Amino acid sequence: MQVLDKYNLPDLKGHFGKYGGKYVPETLITPLKELEEIYFQLSKEKNFLDELENLNKEYTGRPTPLTFAEGLTKYFGGAKIYLKREDLCHTGAHKINNALGQILLAKKLGKTRIIAETGAGQHGVATATVCAKFGLKCFIYMGEVDIERQSLNVFRMKLLGAEVIPVSSGSKTLKDATNEAIRDWVTNVKDTHYIIGSVVGPHPYPMIVREFQSIIGKETKVQIQNAEGRLPNYIVACVGGGSNAIGIFYPFINSNVKLIGVEAAGYGINTNKHCATLTLGREGIFQGMKSYLLQTDEGQVSEVHSISAGLDYPGVGPEHSYFKDEVIADYFSVTDDEAISATELLSKTEGIIPALESAHAIAFLDYLMPKTKNGEIVIVNISGRGDKDLNTIKDKLGY
Amino acid sequence: MINIANYISNKNSKGEKVLSVFLTSGFPDKNNFVELALKILDAGADMLEIGFPFSDPLADGPIIQHSSQIALENGINIQKTFNFIEDIRKHTDKPLIMMGYANPVLSFGTKRFAETAKNTGVNGVIIPDIPIEEYENFFNEEFSNLDTILLVTPTTSNDRIKLIDEKSSGFVYCVSVSGTTGLKHQNKFTSVEFIKRTYSVIKKNKTLVGFGISNEEDAKTFAPFCDGIIVGSAVISSLMNDDKGNSKTLKLIKKLKGTII
Numbered sequence: 001m002q003v004l005d006k007y008n009l010p011d012l013k014g015h016f017g018k019y020g021g022k023y024v025p026e027t028l029i030t031p032l033k034e035l036e037e038i039y040f041q042l043s044k045e046k047n048f049l050d051e052l053e054n055l056n057k058e059y060t061g062r063p064t065p066l067t068f069a070e071g072l073t074k075y076f077g078g079a080k081i082y083l084k085r086e087d088l089c090h091t092g093a094h095k096i097n098n099a100l101g102q103i104l105l106a107k108k109l110g111k112t113r114i115i116a117e118t119g120a121g122q123h124g125v126a127t128a129t130v131c132a133k134f135g136l137k138c139f140i141y142m143g144e145v146d147i148e149r150q151s152l153n154v155f156r157m158k159l160l161g162a163e164v165i166p167v168s169s170g171s172k173t174l175k176d177a178t179n180e181a182i183r184d185w186v187t188n189v190k191d192t193h194y195i196i197g198s199v200v201g202p203h204p205y206p207m208i209v210r211e212f213q214s215i216i217g218k219e220t221k222v223q224i225q226n227a228e229g230r231l232p233n234y235i236v237a238c239v240g241g242g243s244n245a246i247g248i249f250y251p252f253i254n255s256n257v258k259l260i261g262v263e264a265a266g267y268g269i270n271t272n273k274h275c276a277t278l279t280l281g282r283e284g285i286f287q288g289m290k291s292y293l294l295q296t297d298e299g300q301v302s303e304v305h306s307i308s309a310g311l312d313y314p315g316v317g318p319e320h321s322y323f324k325d326e327v328i329a330d331y332f333s334v335t336d337d338e339a340i341s342a343t344e345l346l347s348k349t350e351g352i353i354p355a356l357e358s359a360h361a362i363a364f365l366d367y368l369m370p371k372t373k374n375g376e377i378v379i380v381n382i383s384g385r386g387d388k389d390l391n392t393i394k395d396k397l398g399y
Numbered sequence: 400m401i402n403i404a405n406y407i408s409n410k411n412s413k414g415e416k417v418l419s420v421f422l423t424s425g426f427p428d429k430n431n432f433v434e435l436a437l438k439i440l441d442a443g444a445d446m447l448e449i450g451f452p453f454s455d456p457l458a459d460g461p462i463i464q465h466s467s468q469i470a471l472e473n474g475i476n477i478q479k480t481f482n483f484i485e486d487i488r489k490h491t492d493k494p495l496i497m498m499g500y501a502n503p504v505l506s507f508g509t510k511r512f513a514e515t516a517k518n519t520g521v522n523g524v525i526i527p528d529i530p531i532e533e534y535e536n537f538f539n540e541e542f543s544n545l546d547t548i549l550l551v552t553p554t555t556s557n558d559r560i561k562l563i564d565e566k567s568s569g570f571v572y573c574v575s576v577s578g579t580t581g582l583k584h585q586n587k588f589t590s591v592e593f594i595k596r597t598y599s600v601i602k603k604n605k606t607l608v609g610f611g612i613s614n615e616e617d618a619k620t621f622a623p624f625c626d627g628i629i630v631g632s633a634v635i636s637s638l639m640n641d642d643k644g645n646s647k648t649l650k651l652i653k654k655l656k657g658t659i660i
């Protein structure tokens with residue numbers, strides 16, 4: 001792994017090496033510029049930073065704990081395992097970190113209408129939550145397949161006052177919800193802010209979402225210093241679009257910590273039913289960014305699959321593509337079945353039921369732990385809690 | 400080979416505005432597509448924009464999403480679109496433009512795309528998800544043999560329109576409403592104001608207005624403030640419900656051209 005002296009990407013045009021950028025229809029260039037300007041302005045203003053910090057603390061419940069996983073450590077034998085507990089954030093996942101930051105930007109921009117896409121429903125719930133709190137109209141695009149498998153979250157969004165708009169095009173999952181959200185934005189750009197849920201899409205989104213999510217890594221750095229007096233050897237996080245992973249990785253990229261992203265292998269990477277974008281994809285232009293993409297030989301976006309709605313996406317954030325090429329982080333994948341087993345394992349050894357997305361990170365411990373030594377430290381990001389997935393898990397485990 | 404800008408100029412100097420018609424490649428029927436394209440040119444279309452399909456057409460509304468989906472199901476891709484254009488080119492000198500999203504082009508190879516386009520008689524390309532920010536990253540040298548037509552929209556500032564005019568060739572595509580293709584104008588007055596503003600800023604290129612033009616009345620409203628109009632969703636929608644000879648669609652083309660002569 002590289003140790004970087006100075007990392008200052010993206011560049012002014014939003015590029016991470018050859019990735020990223022602004023591959024959008026002309027209509028969106030102006031609102032993206034406005035967003036970038038307001039972000040640069042506010043990120044230097046003490047009032048804004050204080051307000052966000054206060055919300056993170058008093059509303060979300062930050063800092064989230066870094067829990068020593070005694071049971072899990074015993075189970076594997078070897079390195080000590082710590083869990084970063086984003087599952088304990090208000091609304092149950094890291095998505096609220098970004099939603100809170102962006103709603104403040106939206107208010108500053110004078111927007112009155114908020115739209116978002118959601119897969120697992122966690123970003124939809126987080127967005128509906130901040131809209132309720134700040135009194136903005138909220139519309140959430142969600143694929144019909146995801147509406148079915150994350151029905152509890154659909155109800156939560158409705159209860160929070162959001163309108164959930166079912167998307168029936170394409171694979172009826174996260175990518176299609178994102179397409180519809182972008183189309184909505186192109187049409188209603190005057191009064192609408194689009195709160196993208198991950199480090200994906202056109203510049204400046206990958207940069208802004210990284211900034212709001214990197215609180216995860218900043219806290220982790222302090223917490224592990226306090227607990228162990230040193231940095232960890234490994235940090236493991238699941239990668240859908242890549243926001244929880246970037247969030248925990250980013251403050252560590254200049255240090256000697258091995259960063260590991262875990263993608264969803266679905267039924268297996270030898271089948272065509274997976275979403276292991278960084279593992280099996282190649283360079284493409286999709287939803288406003290240049291990044292790795294799962295696609296056919298002719299450049300049509302592939303139909304992908306994961307049991308976890310939040311990872312069921314053929315693209316990935318452009319910064320991860322850069323990290324992969326530059327070996328700043330390493331990327332692997334685990335299957336649906338491995339994620340289900342990991343869910344059971346974490347529940348029974350730690351009393352923590354993880355989201356199916358986060359369970360992918362836990363599942364990778366099966367591969368990682370045998371290579372670790374006593375005295376080493378592994379941190380796993382538990383990006384969310386599993387309540388939303390109970391129906392799926394119940395069906396799979398059959399008890 | 401014909402030059403798009405000169406072609407539009409010639410028409411304009413005869414007091415005519417041009418009518419550009421968008422067709423989805425291989426839609427509705429790949430076996431009769433070349434014939435359909437030629438009939439549409441005969442009915443009065445001055446040029447054609449032929450859209451090669453993409454699985455995730457971000458800038459398109461439901462009608463063109465649907466036609467792209469059908470095209471994909473019919474096995475249409477960039478190579479087949481080149482084959483169609485090669486055949487169409489044998490029978491016409493009018494400008495032929497290829498339109499589609501960046502990713503299939505990237506996959507085909509941008510260099511190979513530009514070379515093949517030139518050899519098959521394509522005059523220009525429109526790639527709506529390549530704004531000027533990514534222009535140099537995408538359109539490499541080989542594209543210098545093709546017109547790269549760029550778009551302006553109601554959210555584009557005058558300063559930016561100037562930059563786009565600088566980079567664009569063939570014409571500037573003026574998107575008359577903020578939104579996806581096929582959208583109706585909510586307020587024609589603001590659209591006309593925007594088009595007037597654009598037309599006064601654009602100096603180098605001809606200006607064609609598209610998006611939201613579906614009938615003679617729309618054509619009449621916008622034509623005085625530009626050099627030509629582009630019709631897409633209305634034609635695709637008409638083709639969906641037409642008879643075998645496409646008589647309804649051909650009539651629509653005739654009427655549209657009739658109003659802007």
Ligand SMILES: Cc1ncc(COP(=O)(O)O)c(C=O)c1O
Nearest residue numbers: 122240241242243244310357384
């Ligand atoms: C709990 C949880 N973890 C992870 C993800 C994946 O997103 P990302 O890769 O942006 O963290 C999601 C997305 O919905 C999620 O809900």
